[in-house]
Amino acid sequence: MIPELGHFALVVALALALAQSAFSFVGAATGRRALMGTSRSIATGQFVFVAGAFAALAYSFVTSDFSVVNVVQHSNSKLPWYYRFAATWGSHEGSMLLWTLMLAIWTFAVAAFSRHLPERLVTRVIGVMGLVSVGFLLFILLTSDPFERLIPAAAEGQDLNPLLQDPGMVAHPPMLYTGYVGFSVAFAFAIAALLEGRFDAAWARWSRPWTTAAWCFLTVGIMMGSIWAYYELGWGGWWFWDPVENASFMPWLAGTALIHSLAVTEKRGTFRAWTVLLAIVAFSLSLVGTFLVRSGVLTSVHAFATDPRRGIFILLFLVLVIGSSLALFAWRAPRVGLGSSFAPVSRESMLLANNVLLAVALAAVMLGTLYPLFLDALHLGKISVGPPYFDAVFFPLMAPAVFLMAIGPVASWKHAALPDMWMRMRWAFGIAIVTAFLLPFVLGRWSPLVAFGLWLGLWVVAATIAQVWQRLSSAPQRGFAARVRAQSLSWYGMHCAHLGIAVFIFGVTIVEGYATERDLRMAPGEHTAIAGYDFEFKGTHELPGPNYTAVQGDFDVRRVGSSDVFLELHPQKRTYAASGQTQTEASIDPGLTRDLYVSLGEPVEGDAWGVRVYYKPFVDWIWGGCALMALGGFLALCDRRYRLKRAASVPAGAAAARP
Amino acid sequence: MIRFLKFGVPLLVFGILVVFLAIGLTHDPREVPSPLIDKPAPRFQLTRLEAPQRSFSPEEMRGKVWLLNVWASWCVSCRVEHPLLVDMARKRMVPIVGLDYKDQRPDGMKWLSTHGDPYLVSAFDDEGKVGIDYGVYGVPETFVIDKQGVIRYKQIGPITQEALERKILPLVRKLNG
Numbered sequence: 001m002i003p004e005l006g007h008f009a010l011v012v013a014l015a016l017a018l019a020q021s022a023f024s025f026v027g028a029a030t031g032r033r034a035l036m037g038t039s040r041s042i043a044t045g046q047f048v049f050v051a052g053a054f055a056a057l058a059y060s061f062v063t064s065d066f067s068v069v070n071v072v073q074h075s076n077s078k079l080p081w082y083y084r085f086a087a088t089w090g091s092h093e094g095s096m097l098l099w100t101l102m103l104a105i106w107t108f109a110v111a112a113f114s115r116h117l118p119e120r121l122v123t124r125v126i127g128v129m130g131l132v133s134v135g136f137l138l139f140i141l142l143t144s145d146p147f148e149r150l151i152p153a154a155a156e157g158q159d160l161n162p163l164l165q166d167p168g169m170v171a172h173p174p175m176l177y178t179g180y181v182g183f184s185v186a187f188a189f190a191i192a193a194l195l196e197g198r199f200d201a202a203w204a205r206w207s208r209p210w211t212t213a214a215w216c217f218l219t220v221g222i223m224m225g226s227i228w229a230y231y232e233l234g235w236g237g238w239w240f241w242d243p244v245e246n247a248s249f250m251p252w253l254a255g256t257a258l259i260h261s262l263a264v265t266e267k268r269g270t271f272r273a274w275t276v277l278l279a280i281v282a283f284s285l286s287l288v289g290t291f292l293v294r295s296g297v298l299t300s301v302h303a304f305a306t307d308p309r310r311g312i313f314i315l316l317f318l319v320l321v322i323g324s325s326l327a328l329f330a331w332r333a334p335r336v337g338l339g340s341s342f343a344p345v346s347r348e349s350m351l352l353a354n355n356v357l358l359a360v361a362l363a364a365v366m367l368g369t370l371y372p373l374f375l376d377a378l379h380l381g382k383i384s385v386g387p388p389y390f391d392a393v394f395f396p397l398m399a400p401a402v403f404l405m406a407i408g409p410v411a412s413w414k415h416a417a418l419p420d421m422w423m424r425m426r427w428a429f430g431i432a433i434v435t436a437f438l439l440p441f442v443l444g445r446w447s448p449l450v451a452f453g454l455w456l457g458l459w460v461v462a463a464t465i466a467q468v469w470q471r472l473s474s475a476p477q478r479g480f481a482a483r484v485r486a487q488s489l490s491w492y493g494m495h496c497a498h499l500g501i502a503v504f505i506f507g508v509t510i511v512e513g514y515a516t517e518r519d520l521r522m523a524p525g526e527h528t529a530i531a532g533y534d535f536e537f538k539g540t541h542e543l544p545g546p547n548y549t550a551v552q553g554d555f556d557v558r559r560v561g562s563s564d565v566f567l568e569l570h571p572q573k574r575t576y577a578a579s580g581q582t583q584t585e586a587s588i589d590p591g592l593t594r595d596l597y598v599s600l601g602e603p604v605e606g607d608a609w610g611v612r613v614y615y616k617p618f619v620d621w622i623w624g625g626c627a628l629m630a631l632g633g634f635l636a637l638c639d640r641r642y643r644l645k646r647a648a649s650v651p652a653g654a655a656a657a658r659p
Numbered sequence: 660m661i662r663f664l665k666f667g668v669p670l671l672v673f674g675i676l677v678v679f680l681a682i683g684l685t686h687d688p689r690e691v692p693s694p695l696i697d698k699p700a701p702r703f704q705l706t707r708l709e710a711p712q713r714s715f716s717p718e719e720m721r722g723k724v725w726l727l728n729v730w731a732s733w734c735v736s737c738r739v740e741h742p743l744l745v746d747m748a749r750k751r752m753v754p755i756v757g758l759d760y761k762d763q764r765p766d767g768m769k770w771l772s773t774h775g776d777p778y779l780v781s782a783f784d785d786e787g788k789v790g791i792d793y794g795v796y797g798v799p800e801t802f803v804i805d806k807q808g809v810i811r812y813k814q815i816g817p818i819t820q821e822a823l824e825r826k827i828l829p830l831v832r833k834l835n836g
Contacts, residue, residue, distance in 0.1 A: 235738070277669060284673075291680065311684045319677055326670035333666040370679070377682035386733060519773040582742060602745060602775035610773055 003068050003147040006056025010147075013049035013104075014137040016042055017130050024127025028120050028195075036123040040111040043126050046133065047108040054101045057146050058088045067153035070094065070146045076159040076578045078547035086170040087160045092310075093146035095173060099290070100136045102174075102181040103129065110185055110210070117206055124192035125185070132184055135317045143310045159547070159578035168228035176221030176248055180286040182214020183251060186258065187283035190276045191325060194332045199272040204265035207279065209642050211262060215255045216633035222248050223626035231586050236517065236597055236614045238622055241390040246369040247289030250362055254282035257358040259633075260351050268413055270339030270348055274355070277329060284322040285362075291318055292369070343415040350408040357401040364393040402456050402505065405498055406463035424470060428462035443617075444514055453509030460502035464495050490639040497632025504625025510618035517615075519601070523608040531615035533596060534558045535569075539607060540600075548574040550585070553600050553609065557589070569598045586612075595619050695810045700727070700802065701792035708759050708767050708781035715756075715782045717808060724834045725754045726827075727802040728778070729790065731762045732770035734798040740817035741774050747823075748777035753831045757781035760790050760798055803827060805834045 020042040027035030060068045061084050064077045074091040075084055089098040107129040114122045140146070163169075189207035193199050225248065230238045239245065258278040265275045291314045342348035368385045406428075410421050436455030440446040471491075475483040516530045524539035538554040550572040557567040571587040586599035594617045601610030695701075700717050707713045717727075728744060730737045744755060757778035759767040762785060771781070784790055793802065803812040812830055814822055 273666070281669070288676075315677070315680055315684060318680075322673055323670070323677070326673055330667035330670050370676075373683045374679055377679045519769050521772060601773050610775065612773060 002056050002059050003065065003149065006053045006060075007145070007147040009049045009053040009056065010137060010141055013046050013053065013100075014134065014141060016046040016049060017133040017137055020046055020130035021127045021134060024123045024130060028123045028127065031120070033119070036119055039123045039126040039130075043104075043107045043111045043130070046130070047104040050097075050101050050104040050133075050137075054088070054097055057094060057097060058085060060147075061085060061088045064157065065153075066155065066157055067149055067151065068146075069148045069150045072150055072154045072157045074157070074160050076157040076547060078577065079160060079165070080546055082170060083160060083165050086164070089173050090160050090164050090169075091146070093140070093144040095177075096136065096140050096144050097146055098173060099177050099181060100133065100140065102177045103133050103136065103184060105178075106181055106185055107133065110188075114206070121189075121192050121196065121203075121206075124195055125188040128188035128191045129184055132188075132321065135321065139310075139313055139317065143313050156578070159576060162548075162574065162576045162581050162583035163232060165576075165583075166228060166232050168224055168232065172221060172224040172228055175217055175224055179214050179216075179218025179221050179255075180248070180251060180289070182210065182217055183255060183279075183283040183286055185210040185214065186279040187325070190279035191328065194276065194328050197332060197335060199265070199276065199336050201266050201269055204262050204275065208259075208262045208266060209637055211255065211258055211279075211282075212633045212636055215252070215259055216630045216637070218248070218252050218255060219626055219630040219633065222252060223623050223630070226626075227623055230619075231588055235612070236515075236586070236599075236616065238511075238619065241368070241385075241387045243369050244293050246365050247285075247292050250365055250369075251282050251285040251289060253358050253362040253365065254278060254285055257355045257362075258282050260358075261355050264348055264351050265339070268340055268342070268348060270342065271352070271355075272339060273329075273333045273336045276333065276336070278355075280322070280325045280329060284318075284325070287314075287318055287321060291315065340414070342413070345411065345418055346416045347408060347411040347413045350404050350411050353404055354401055354408065357397055357404075361394055361397040361401075364397065365390065368393070399452075399456060402460060402501060405501065406460045409467055409494065409498075410463075425463055425466060428466040429459065432458040432462045440513075443510065447513060450509055450513040453505055453513070457502040457505035457509065460498055460505070464499055464502075468495060488639055488641070490636040490641075493632040493635030493637075493639070495632070496635055497629045500625045500628030500630075500632060502625070503621050503628055507618050507621030507623075507625060511616050511622070514617050515615065515619070518613045520611060520613070521604050521608050522611045523606065528613060529560050530613060531594075531617075532560050533615065534560050535598065535613050537609075537611065540609065543572070545574065547578065548576045548583075550574045551600070551603075553598070553611070555587070555598050557596060567596070569596065571599045573600045590620055592620065593618060695794055695802075696813060698810060700804050700808050700810050701789070703782070703789045703792065705758075705782040705784055705789060708757070708764065708771075708783040711764070711783075715780050717756075717804070720754070720756065720804070721808055722806050723754060724806060724831050725756060725779075725804055726831075727756050727758055727793075727804060729758045729760050729793070729795050729798055729800045731760045731798050732766040733762065736817045737799045738774065740799055740819075741777075743818055743820065743823065744777040745775040752828065754779045758789060758793075759783050759785075760795060761785065761787040801827075803830055803834075 020039060023035050023042065024039040026032075027037075027039065057070070059065075060071050061075050062081060064071065064075060064084065066072050066077075070091050070093050071087075074094070075087045079087065087094070089095045107126060110122070110125060110129070114125075186207045189203065189210070193203050222245075225245070226238050229240065230236065258275065261271045261275045261278055264271045291311070368389050371385050407421060407425055410416075410424055432455055435458050436451050439454050439458075440450050443450070471487065472480065472483045475486055477483045477486045518528060518530055520528060522528065522537040524537055527534055527536050529535070534557065536556045536558070538556060540551050540553045543550045543552045552570050552572045555569040555571070556565045557569060558565055567589050569587040569589060572585040574583045574585060575581070576583065584599050584601075586597055588598075589596040594615060597612070597614035597616055599612045601612060603609050702717060704714055704716045707715050730741075747753065748755060755778055757780070759781050762783070764783060764785070767781070767783065771778075782789070787795075793800075799817055801814040801818055802810050803814075805811050811834065812826065814827065818827065
């Protein structure tokens, strides 16, 4: 009964989504307030029904209803309840439903938190989001029904993919999808602005917090995916340039560029057409990412079961959504007009360089991801593009972007004086160079790449400290505390996110430069020493789990020269009962300056095992940096002006209501 | 007019992308008709990965049904299929010969010691010349070769449980009579 109710809720949600977009567009075009007034309540209704459908599916999973095909294929009664719940989005059908739920939540949020904006604009925004929702609901109902029944019911489920039976997998997809789908708000604002033919500072101010919020979620989502890959895939890497990873990274790059270009459009009225285009591109890339993952045109470690009907449906949907948006852009954007001019050295030009570099990096990642597809379509053979390409292209593009990022905030709008910037930054520059030259000796070994990476990170840190200090010491308020309080949260947020980039660079540079990895055969009683730590393999024993049996290895870790065991590590090799699949669980001792990582490979002969022992210095800084970036975005969201926007934006809103 | 053209560039780029995505949909990325099917497996003579002084040639497998699995330590997809190969070797389903493609010798040996060695022997093709003879597009690829040394099937991309049960194992059983 519950699955049928869920299915019915989806049908109702589809009808509501259709009504939501039809009423909104007709209402906004004719100016009928009664019609426009319905959009908010219909959006709320749609949210309730999509949430109901999702709850019905989650209920089927948690109660192990094996008369539902989706549950049989992706769950098992022996799974702990939290993985049964997470299995709701472990399948293709479930993840599409999660996507639609996120879209409904964002639409609901827009309806609830934008009462102070001009009604016509908000109505169009809700209308555009309704159209996107129609597409996804149709997709689910026509090609990917999560509630399909299995008659007679199965006695037991086939189990969730062991790779997904992990706390990281419980949180990673919802976060990632919240970010992906969040760009639909910026997209809808852009389309609404194109329809109205108005692009002013007010428009940029309204879409900014939504974009920042989506970007924060996407950052956290990608970070969690990376952490998960690090400890769950068992070979200690944190990023693989896999097509599915790239599919989440491309919207992030576009979103990062969008956040910065929105700032220029809000403050100076420049880059308007470019900002609109970026908003369209960021969401389009989220849709293309979905297509790439769900249609099976690219092979990937993440490959899902594929069905050609789904691919054709998503492609048609892409053509409709992206094609019509870009056509609208080509038609309307020439009227947008240019903003105020700026000098070759100014904050505008710095942000322009940032945008160009991010866009080129985005194009490079996209080319690498789609290149196999192009070659295949032209019958030039099948290839896979690996990390060497991405490393060679991406990092040289990002290095100048990071360099400029450090000084961008010092440059004044419109026109900046280079000598003045040099005077303000010279100490930071010198300190960064000297420290970057010396630091590799302290860390163990000097190499030009490590020194360069450290220099970039140190430069950002030193420049940021210099800027914060100069701003605080020259502020007009009396007393240091008053000056600290006087600065806006968005200013702190920006510096926090920039410091996050620096922390991220430190992590990447040091772990790539100084990680020690040893793959070896170890028999019980044998020792191996890496980076000053002595690992003793004590042997293995069997350990039953809820739905698997594990072979657990016992390792004692001592500091070289000491006899005290200060750490025990217990990597496991699990064999899942239902599917017979095996899964490696690495055992990691995380630390601020290093991770110790042990995982079991294959049994060799006798009691000996293939063992991987890794020493990963500063690896956690990679994710710490991501967390700081997301925190920076969050601080910017908490800025006073968004809380006081009600009062501040009334005049702008009144002006924008003009037809 | 010029301005309209300029703002139409994104639409144009997207149009081209759609054409390729549409063509991509009609192709299965894992299936390429190989001109080598039912042709004798190209001959070669390569050194063994773990013993550079010894060589390997497909002639040595004459009279057996065997798999030639192209792999490399730099190949991520190989890690996906590898547990399956290790499992096949443990159950002695069919002899598997590895072709370590465009790799470094220490990397390849390290990879095998880490992930397990399912191979009877691994031929070391550091320059990728044998790979060209076999029409290797991407790694991993697997060839099923019969007792007379004729290629009977080619798997592109990682061997899946499904491909193994539906295609490879039935074919191996049939060829073994």
